Amino acid sequence: MSNLENALCRTLEAVLEGKRPRMPDAGEDILDAFMALSRARTYHSHGPNPITWEAMAAWSQVMRQTLPPHHAKIVMALDDVWMQHAGRRVAGAAAAPAAPMVSATPLSAGLLDAMMGW
Numbered sequence: 001m002s003n004l005e006n007a008l009c010r011t012l013e014a015v016l017e018g019k020r021p022r023m024p025d026a027g028e029d030i031l032d033a034f035m036a037l038s039r040a041r042t043y044h045s046h047g048p049n050p051i052t053w054e055a056m057a058a059w060s061q062v063m064r065q066t067l068p069p070h071h072a073k074i075v076m077a078l079d080d081v082w083m084q085h086a087g088r089r090v091a092g093a094a095a096a097p098a099a100p101m102v103s104a105t106p107l108s109a110g111l112l113d114a115m116m117g118w
Helices: 003-016 025-039 053-063 069-091 109-116
Strands: none
Touching: 003 025, 003 069, 025 053, 025 069, 053 069
8 A cells, every 4th residue: 555545545534534634735636536436426225336447437538537547546445445434334333344345256147147047
C-alpha cells in the first residue's frame, strides 16, 4: 500500500466515522473520482454493490478524465474501506468485522446454470 493510498483510506475511514480529518492535498482528484463513482453505485437487497472496473472505465470516458492505473487502484482501495464500513452498518455491529460482500468464487457458466436450475 502506497503512502497516498494509506493516507486516503485513513481519511475516508475518519469521514465515515463522522470526524473531520485534514484531506491530503495530493489525493483530491482521486477522492473526487471515488465520490462520483460511489454516488452512482447500485444496491441490492442486502446492501450496496462494490464499484466495478467497468463503471470506473465508463466514468473515466464520460467525464474525459483519465485515471492512471495507480490511481484506479487507490479508488478500489477506497471502495474496499467504504464497503467494509457499509457491511458493519448493515450487520448492525460497528465494532464487529463484517463478512466480505463479494464472493471469492468467480461466476462461470456452469455455476450460473446450477443456480438457475437450467
